[in-house]
Amino acid sequence: MxxxxxxxxxxxxxxxxxxxxxxxxxxxxxxxxxxxxxxxxxxxxxxxxxxxxxxxxxxxxxxxxxxxxxxTRGTLNVVYGTTGGNSARLAANLIAEAKKHKYQPKLIHLGDFDATNFVNMDRAIFVISTYGVGGPTSDAQVFYDWISQQSDSKLFSHMKYTVFGLGNSTFENFAGFGVKIDSKLEELGAKRLYPLGKGDAAEDTTDQDFNKWKENLWNVLNEQFSIQETTLKELRKAEAGFQLKMVQGVNELDFDNYTFEEQKIESKLREYFNATNVPVKEIRELRQKPDESSCLHIDFDISSTGFKYDTAGNLGVYPENDYKSIQDFATLQGYSLDDVFVLEPSQERTKLPLPSPMKVSTFLSKFCDLFGPVNKTILQGLADLSGNQQFIADCEKWVSDSQGFEENIREKNHSIFSLSKQYKIRIPLLSLIKISNRIFPRFYTISSSNNSNPKDLHMCISISKVKDPSGTRNGQASSFFTALKSNYSGKRVRIFHQESTFKLPQDKEKPIIMVGPGAGLAPFRAFLQEKQFFEESKQNTQFGETVLYFGCRGKKVDYIYKSDLEDFEKSKVCNKLRLAFSRDGPNKVYVQDLMQEDLELIADLFLNKQGTIYVCGSKAVGESVKEFIINMYQEKEGMVPYLAYSKIAELESEKRIIMEVWG
Ligand SMILES: Cc1cc2nc3c(=O)[nH]c(=O)nc-3n(C[C@H](O)[C@H](O)[C@H](O)COP(=O)(O)OP(=O)(O)OC[C@H]3O[C@@H](n4cnc5c(N)ncnc54)[C@H](O)[C@@H]3O)c2cc1C
Ligand SMILES: Cc1cc2nc3c(=O)[nH]c(=O)nc-3n(C[C@H](O)[C@H](O)[C@H](O)COP(=O)(O)O)c2cc1C
Incomplete structure (x- = not known):
């Protein structure tokens, strides 16, 4: 504050x-x-x-x-590790609430992990996300490696802590990193003050789970940590600041070739600068009728970048704000896009949030999260600047009242952009740098095979829409790629690779059944390319039967990768291609209807021949496929419903059912 x-x-x-x-x-x-x-x-x-x-x-x-x-109730450390920004948002909410409860909260990014400071912390709330297979986010890797090696059961005997782990219950290790840290801290002597909580992205209830988890958090903490008096001077000691200066006749840094300065710049930007800056080779529309919605094929040229990827792996992509949006925002704020600023630390050891000199346009386009969710700390910052007494009073209330915050800010998809427009908030550039988040990466499933496309990487993105009080806009990455489509020559995008659960079975002779409507087709195009590569290059690899269920609205509307799929079918790379066009006939047909029609075939491939079922796309499709499998076990194996239901978890852990659901 x-x-x-x-x-x-x-x-x-x-x-x-x-x-x-x-x-x-x-x-x-x-x-x-x-x-x-x-x-x-x-x-x-x-x-x-x-x-x-x-x-x-x-x-x-x-x-x-x-x-x-x-x-003051003294210092309270809120420690977070994030990739997509959710943990950072919830940690920032805790910071705002902690101030109301008279703590001196300290937000600690695990990317800045320092073992000496860490072992001296006496109170900490961990808000940490899980990636990979029950592993840490990449910003938390150093911390995880370090803590895993510790065995002294008194190392943290002075620490009181609690953990909220973010995850996705469709993964085998739900919130696995949070679970591991919670038990490891206890093993190292720390005292758990409040039970472990978990937020589930599969149900899209991460924030609700978090709000429920912390219902009693402050009561428990406040009982432990009583109020004491101190001086402003003491509080200010913890403040590390920086100043902003506009400079003339100075060029900005060459950010395409900038090497991240560990000692000078906050760790939040490390992953961004460590990401590979790859040239865009092609962006094209995949839908036959793109008027209602759009789905883009993106081809990155990785030939000269050294970038490696797994077939059907996950790709993290850093989107930017498009030029029109930053122009609108700059006009609203009275910024001049071509101005160049430098940031100077007030103390030698203070790390800066951005490297500089930097143009205002670069900050707004590449770094400033103008459209993302607003957390309570940002909201307080905006209220401070608004000069609108009603808004200030409302924001004060919403910091403690999580339901009010959800209803009035999050569910309305308010962002810094929409709030500053609605409440006419003038945000000085220095304040914007301090209160805003950096833009977080978005994830996509790679739709190409690394063997058949060693020099290219493909992805397929379905354009998402977001409704906020300023109107309806494309999502951040959606708007970035849509704008890039008309002018991609010479442009680069920052990407990084994440391991995915989508891998072909180790025994390639086993059948695979793939269910991927819409953009959920992405990993299966990659699988089919891979199979084609091995078959054509005669590497003596025998593949099992391959069946694909694809669905969309209409054959002439949104049948994406049509010619690829027809070629795969013709060449028998795909032994059976089943197409569900929901709006072409008198009755709506979905992929799960076709699966039901093919019950005998699927039972043979899955039950008799020990095949694998892969599902990618919306959560609803994932649920329908699970339901289909439960019914199949009842019908074909005479299993009682509750056993058939519990079979799902077993099949998931055996990797016979693999799902990646994100819609
Ligand atoms: C592992 C994985 C693989 C994926 N693979 C693919 C793929 O191959 N193809 C594909 O099309 N998609 C894929 N997705 C989904 C894709 O990542 C999302 O659709 C993507 O994040 C949309 O990005 P965006 O920037 O366009 O939208 P965003 O701007 O991120 O908006 C998306 C949603 O975020 C919320 N939101 C946005 N702004 C706010 C705000 N200010 N306040 C509150 N909420 C807000 C809204 O619910 C909105 O609908 C995948 C997701 C994951 C996790
Ligand atoms: C590539 C990828 C891998 C993931 N792996 C796991 C996992 O193994 N276990 C789990 O519970 N959640 C997993 N998740 C879900 C995330 O933990 C969840 O979406 C979380 O809310 C992300 O938080 P963040 O935005 O702070 O990074 C994964 C998500 C992605 C995108």
Whole structure:
């Protein structure tokens, strides 16, 4: 919170009204015991003849009396590890709530893991996500390697902790990383203050699960940590700041060839700069009728980049904000896109959030998450700047009232862009850099085989729409690739590889049954390319029978990769291609209807010949396929319903049913 005081004071563009509101809100949140202080501060600032909007000298910033007494429950570390930003968002919500409960919260990114600081922490809430197969996010890998090697049962005997693990229950190790850290900390002597919680992305209930988990969190913590008095000076010691300067006649860094500076820049950007910057070779529309919606084939040229991938693996992609959006935002805020800024640390060891010199346009397009979900910390920051008393009061309320926050902010898909537009919030650039998130990567399933396409990587993306109070817009990556489609020559995109559960069976002679409607076809195109490669290159690989169920609206509407699929069928790479066009005939037909028609065939391939069923696409398709399998066991093997139902988990752990559901 104190950083906002400094933001507000240091930023030269801010107006005086905003300044006064900002400070009163900040200090109120800190429950300063001398109530006249707010007014004194306001008087000093408003009465000052030197305009803080134009001054470039830090010396003109009014000083706050450091000896003022404040109430605090002491430090509370909120530790997070994330790839897609969900853990970061929930951790930031805890930070905002912790301030209301008079803690001095400290947000710690596991990418900044330092063993010495870590073993000295006495209170910590971990909010951590799982990737790979029950493993850590890549930003948490160093921490995970370190803690896995520890065995001293007293190492954390001074620490009190709790863990909230994010995951997806369709994976075998649901929230596996959270589970591991929770038990490892206990094994190393730490005291669990509050039970482990889990958030499930499969059910799209991560935030609800989180809100339910923390219903009693603050009661339990507050009972343990009582309120004490300290001085503002003590609180400020923890503050590490930086300043922003506009510079002229200076070029920005060459970000395409920039090497991440570990010692100088916050770890949040490490994964971005470590990602491979690959040229785009082609972007084309895959739908026959793209007017209602769109599905794009993307081809990256990886030939000169050294980038390696698994057939049907997962690809992380860093999208950018398109030029029109950043132009609109810059106009709204009064920024000049061509301006160049530098960030300077206030202390030598302070890490900066961005490398600089950087153009305003680069920050807005490549780094600033203008459209992503707003967390409670961002909301507080925006309220500080808004000067709108009703909004300030509402935001204050929503920080404690999670239902109010869900209904008014998250479910409306509010973003920094939409809130600043709706409430006419002027956000000084320095404040924007401080309060905004960096843009998080999006995941796609690779739709090519690394053997048949060693120089190219394909993916297929279905364009998503997001409704927010400013109107309906394409999702972040959707809008990025749609804009890139008309002008991709010479453009590059940052990508990284993640292991996926989609792998062909070790025994290739076993049959495979693939179910992938819509963009869920992606991994199966990759599998079929792989099979074709081995068959054509006569590597003596015998493949089992291969059946594909694909579905879409109509043969002449959204039958994506039509010619590829027809060729695979003609050449018998795909032994049976089953197509479900839901809107072409008098009755709606879906992939699960065709599977039911083929019950005898699937029972033979799956039950008798020990085949594997793969499903990719929406959660609804995943559920229907599970239901089909349960019925198959009842009908063909006479299994009682509850046994057939429990068979699913067994088949998943044996990797005979493999699902990747994300819709
Ligand atoms: C492992 C994996 C593989 C995948 N493979 C594919 C694939 O091959 N092809 C494919 O098409 N898709 C795939 N997906 C899905 C794809 O990643 C998502 O559709 C993608 O994230 C959409 O990105 P976007 O930037 O266009 O939309 P986003 O901007 O990320 O919006 C997506 C959703 O996020 C939420 N959201 C956005 N903004 C806000 C806000 N301000 N506040 C609150 N909520 C908000 C909304 O629910 C919105 O509908 C895959 C997903 C995973 C996890
Ligand atoms: C490539 C990939 C691999 C994943 N692996 C697992 C896993 O093994 N177990 C699990 O419970 N969740 C897994 N998940 C789900 C994520 O943990 C979940 O979506 C989480 O909300 C992401 O949090 P983040 O946005 O903070 O990164 C995986 C997600 C992706 C995209």
């Amino acid at each position: 104190l950083s906002y005081i400094n933001n507000i004071l240091e930023d030269r563009r801010i107006n005086k009204r905003t300044l006064a509101f900002g400070i009163s809100f900040v200090l109120a949140a800190f429950a300063i015991t001398k109530s006249s202080l707010v007014q004194r501060l306001k008087d000093r600032i408003m009465g000052s003849k030197a305009s803080c909007c134009q001054s470039s000298k830090v010396t003109e910033i009014p000083k706050i009396d450091d000896s003022v007494k404040v109430e």
